[in-house]
Amino acid sequence: MDKEQMRILIDAILQEIAQENLKRQSGHSESDTQNTLSGVPSESSPFSSAFQKPEPGSDFGKSGNLSIDLPDPTTDEMRLEPGVEDPIDPDGLTALMSTTTARIGGGRAGTRLRTKSLLLFQSDLAVTQDTLFQDVDPQILTQFKLFTVQTQITEGKEQYLLRPDLGRQLNDDARKIIQERCVKSPNVQICVGDGLSSFAIDTNLPKIYPVLEAGCKTAGLTLGTPFFIQYCRVGVMNDIGDLIQPDVLILLIGERPGLGRAESMSAYMAYRPTSGHTDADREVICNIFDDGGTNPLEAGAYAVQMAQKMIKIQASGVKSKLME
Numbered sequence: 001m002d003k004e005q006m007r008i009l010i011d012a013i014l015q016e017i018a019q020e021n022l023k024r025q026s027g028h029s030e031s032d033t034q035n036t037l038s039g040v041p042s043e044s045s046p047f048s049s050a051f052q053k054p055e056p057g058s059d060f061g062k063s064g065n066l067s068i069d070l071p072d073p074t075t076d077e078m079r080l081e082p083g084v085e086d087p088i089d090p091d092g093l094t095a096l097m098s099t100t101t102a103r104i105g106g107g108r109a110g111t112r113l114r115t116k117s118l119l120l121f122q123s124d125l126a127v128t129q130d131t132l133f134q135d136v137d138p139q140i141l142t143q144f145k146l147f148t149v150q151t152q153i154t155e156g157k158e159q160y161l162l163r164p165d166l167g168r169q170l171n172d173d174a175r176k177i178i179q180e181r182c183v184k185s186p187n188v189q190i191c192v193g194d195g196l197s198s199f200a201i202d203t204n205l206p207k208i209y210p211v212l213e214a215g216c217k218t219a220g221l222t223l224g225t226p227f228f229i230q231y232c233r234v235g236v237m238n239d240i241g242d243l244i245q246p247d248v249l250i251l252l253i254g255e256r257p258g259l260g261r262a263e264s265m266s267a268y269m270a271y272r273p274t275s276g277h278t279d280a281d282r283e284v285i286c287n288i289f290d291d292g293g294t295n296p297l298e299a300g301a302y303a304v305q306m307a308q309k310m311i312k313i314q315a316s317g318v319k320s321k322l323m324e
């Protein structure tokens with residue numbers, strides 16, 4: 001709401017109060033008073049100049065003198081628009097805002113967030129929730145010939161979020177299928193897991209996967225049979241290691257999404273993963289995404305280099321750091 005609209009609204013309220021007082025003084029009935037105070041302005045109410053009932057078929061919020069529509073707060077332009085009223089250094093503030101994705105310069109309405117900041121927060125949170133609760137696009141899995149197995153989660157995403165321990169263990173069917181279908185003891189086993197962001201996989205897998213595959217072949221590394229793990233946590237690498245016994249396991253997995261940022265993927269890697277391994281035995285190439293993160297093509301090439309190094313020094317994680 002801009003200043004002019006606010007002024008119209010305040011004038012209308014003051015007029016309404018003045019009229020109420022006049023009515024009371026001239027002995028108007030209680031029911032008339034309730035009618036105008038109930039939130040539905042009467043035809044003669046000064047509110048009606050500000051809030052008109054939407055015409056049939058008209059756009060809601062555009063029918064009166066007062067429009068309650070706000071521009072889309074999620075566009076790049078709107079994100080950079082300062083909400084601080086009359087800033088001392090408007091250019092400085094805009095420049096500062098453009099240096100960070102942190103929610104600065106939003107201003108305030110009294111002690112509260114501005115409507116624009118609140119709407120932006122809500123829509124960004126919706127992106128976060130969508131990527132958490134949606135499944136990875138099955139077409140992408142088909143494109144890369146990935147069959148699907150599951151962890152011990154049986155009750156969907158809610159349970160996945162509440163029980164990370166179950167997401168770290170394959171279920172019995174998965175163990176059987178992997179045993180039957182996968183090449184054993186390859187140099188490199190590539191697996192894909194939904195993790196905490198399906199969108200991260202949808203976005204980055206088509207870019208990173210061909211680089212990983214081609215890079216391993218060029219480096220003379222044998223590849224295992226790739227597959228997809230639904231409801232996947234990083235710790236499942238141990239179960240996969242026990243079943244397939246690869247030299248190096250690369251798990252591509254959706255990272256915990258940020259507010260409005262859903263496309264970030266990680267490649268967790270381990271040398272000869274097995275039961276009892278912890279994150280100290282693993283490495284991670286994180287923040288894999290285009291335009292600001294680790295470019296997925298480069299991340300793929302780097303993962304191949306890292307696999308070669310792990311095989312050479314026969315270690316990963318803290319052990320490999322101690323050998324440097």
Ligand code: B12
Nearest residue numbers: 195196233234235254255256279280282283284285286287
């Ligand atoms: C959540 C998180 C954590 C949580 C994990 C707890 C949990 N159970 O979820 C906590 C707070 C414990 C944590 C700790 C650390 N983390 Co952390 N973490 C993250 C975060 C925000 C999200 C990870 C994610 O989404 N994983 C995917 C989900 C599906 O995995 P998960 O199975 O649910 O959870 C496992 C992984 O998250 C893993 N993990 C988390 N951090 C790290 C770091 C490393 C090096 C490894 C190998 C594994 C690992 O631990 C969890 C349990 O197995 C990322 C940020 C990012 N952009 O990825 C940083 C991030 C991965 N963490 C990082 C670091 C450095 C660490 C620490 C080494 C910090 C420290 N100095 O102590 C420790 C070590 C972790 C360990 N487990 O031994 C860095 C890694 C940078 C790098 N390339 O090496 C990241 C990228 C943050 C950053 N930008 O600096 N982390």
